[in-house]
Structures are given as C-alpha cells and as structure tokens.
Amino acid sequence: MRSRHRKISRGKILAAAAAVLAAGTAAIALPQANAAGGAAGDAASQAAARAITGTAWAVDERTGETVVTADSTVQGAKWDSLVAATRGKAVRVERTPGVLSLFAEGGDAIFAGGARCSLGFNVTTASGPAILTAGHCTAAGRQWSTTQGGRPVATVKQSTFPGNGDFALLTYNNPATNAPSAVDTGGGRTVAIARAAAAQVGQQVSRMGSTTGLHSGRVTALNATVNYPEGRVTGLIQTTVCAEPGDSGGSLFAGDSAIGITSGGSGNCRAGGVTFFQPVTTALAAVGARIGG
Template sequence: MQGAKWDSLLAATRGKAVRVERTPGVLSLFAEGGDAIFAGGARCSLGFNVTTNSGPGILTAGHCAAAGRRWSLTQGGRPVATLKRSTFPGNGDFALLTYDNAATNAPSVVDTGGGRTVAIARAAAAQVGRQVSRMGSTTGLHSGRVTALNATVNYPEGRVTGLIQTTVCAEPGDSGGSLFSGDGSAIGITSGGSGNCRTGGVTFFQPVTTALAAVSARIG
C-alpha cells in the first residue's frame, strides 16, 4: 500500500492504539501439508508442497480434481493454484497443482496444529508395521500403522491400484492430506477408506514416491 491509500490509513489510525507498519517485499499466501484447499465448493487437503521444473506445486488426491481446475487456500478465496495433472481411478489417486505465482513461499512442512509443524525432508516408501501419522483439514492429526502395501480398492468411481493400507482414521475433507513419519519422511496422500475417527476404520493412501515420479516432482 502506498500513496493516497497509505496516507488515508495513517490519518485514520492517528492517535489510536494501533501500530501501522510497512513490510518490505511482496507478501504472498502459503500453505502447508494438511491445510485445507478449495475448488468449486469442495474442500480437500493439501498433501505436500513439492518442486517442479516450472516452480512450486501441491500434491493432493486425484479424486479431488473432479471439483475443478482452479484452487484457493480459503473458501471462496482467490485461486492460487491450477490443476496440471491427475490420476483417478486406475493406477493411483494423485494430482499435481502448480502455484500460479512461481515465487510462492511453499515450505516442505506439515502443519500439525497448534502452531506446530513437522519438516519434510524426503519421500520414502511405506513399510508394513511402520508407525505413521496423517494430517487432514477435517479431523486434524491422527496416527496408526501401515498394514499392507500395493492394495487395490474398488471405489464407486472405479478400481484404484497400488495403495497403502493403514489403521489411521480419516473422514471426508481429509482427502489429499499428508501421511508422514516422525523422521520427516513423506509417505502417502490420503485416498479413502471406511469408518471414521470416532469408531476407527481402514484407510488407503497413494504412495508419495509413485506420485512424485509420475508428475516429475520432488520434495524440497
């Protein structure tokens, strides 16, 4: 803000218990793993921020792509990312969105709530028995264990292969969210399942390593 608008703001706040301060540079929105993303009235969750040859991007669930091409970080907000590629159903459930502003601050972290974050340093394959955590915009942070690999799920929309099966609960809106481990490894992207976070259930996740390879992206 500058010129007449800045002068008006100073005049309006003069003598009041308000601090007005200019911040250098251009401010931009950023989002972290597990945060909500919106398109066409639908809400999903951001899986992981990634780097592509054209700039920063977002990995989320492929079935979320049905909601629209343009995605925002707030309900009804200005779109900040565009769908570039999606797979669902078939050989996975993943989508790549790219930030419209190549200078967007897109940290490789998962927002676990309460001002806490987990830094994501790498992508790693799931292992049966491994303790994992899942962050989503509906139910927040939950943990469990990997119970199977290369699972096939018959959704109403079609069959999806190559998924990770876990005991971590999830609910609608958590789709696309982050499955990760305590050592900072990105493991999966929330796909679907049965049950809820009150009674428990079975959930399935798209392996991050497979999705990154398919969209030519990387963590960090």
C-alpha cells in the same frame, strides 16, 4: 481427499492369482481346478468378484493370504458372488463397517467448486513450486484456493484417478510462492519434511487432514486395490489411521519423511476404520517432482 472422502469397509478378499498378477503384486498359490471347465468358470467368478464395488484387497505379507475387505454395501448377490469366488483359496474375507468412499477435503484445507480437500505436500518441479494432493479431488475444479470462495492460488496440471493411483499435481499460479516443505499439524506446530520414503508393513505413521487433524496408526498392507464407487484404484497403502470426508489429499508421514496422500477408506475417527493412501514416491515419479527445494 475432497469434502467427500472415500470410505472403505473391512471386507472381502476378492483376489485370485490372476487378479494379483494384474495388479503387479506377487501371485498367490491357489488350488488347481479339477477340470478345464471348472478352471474357466472359476476364473470368470474371480473376475466378477474383483469388479464388486465396496471391496478392497491386498496381500498379507505375514501369511501370504490375499485379504478381501467388504463394506456394508456388499450384500445379497454381491456377497454370494464374492464368497463363491474366494471359497477354498488362500484368501481371507473381512467385513468393515460403513462404506468405502473417498475423503475429500496434508494438512491445510484447499477449496474448489464448493469442495474441500487437504494439501498433501508442497513439492518442487522444473517450473517452480507445486502441491501434491489426491487425484479424485480435482473432479471439483481446476482452480484451487486456500479459503472457501477465495482467490485461486493453484491450478491442476496433472491428475490420475481412478486407475493406477489417486494423485494430482497443482502448480502455484505465482512461481515466487513461498511453499515450505512441512506439514502443519495444528496449534502453530509444523513438522519439516526432508524426503520421500516408501511405506513398510508394520510402520507407525501419522496423518494430517483439514477435517480431523492429526492422527496416527500402522501400515497394514502395500499394493492394495480398492473398488470405489467412482472406479478401481491400484497400488495403495492400507493403514489403521482414521480419516473422514475432507481429509482427502492430506499428508501421511513418518518423522521427516513423506509417505502417502490420503485417498479414501471407511469408518471415522470415533469408531475407527480402514484407510488407503497413494504412495508419495510413485506420485512424485509420475509428475516429475521432488520433495524440498
């Protein structure tokens, strides 16, 4: 994420079966409307709810419920619309403090246009070494350096955000750059990264970012959708790991496996919160890169 991190609050579950299907996840069985007119109105209200900024939704694999998280900006008519759209459904609405936003700034800081994000993972492409980071970070500029105002060392080659993910590939300007497959966890310590792996619900994971450093938590949901002010992003990993602005783009890992790239969330590392990550496996496939040499 860039120096502005996408925060998300624990809020509301705005999914209906159609919404879940649109996102490519398993459909939730919802009660049938009593009349055709009621069904049409219900679908319209659900569509409106899915568009509410400041909400995120995911399926709770344990209960089969759709969980909608709503941040502090979902008030008044927005809240009423969300409640009406989810009433009587297999949906659980939750509140989260703060505002869902992007975390811009896996580990080491990278800079562009006055913004700071975190390097996610060094990867290898057909043309040489590259950086995998958050797509929303690239709005700050195409040339990135490892020091504020420093000489550019990498250039944006491909970026996705919003929409079907939040990831970007930055190619090193010097193809001979030594780009180790490791996460800098601070204090002169590193964790070697040997592979990419898909997240699992309940899995213990660690996150490294240039603002808050190393923190750990648990994966709570997969294929989450978040309605950031900048747009909707689908297919994310939801966790309990804290993060703050500037942690965007940083590394989510478990052991020697790359799991995710920090996108956004809500809260902070004092009070906690909810966070979302781009799956590394999906990003690697999209940009044609791999972990390791």
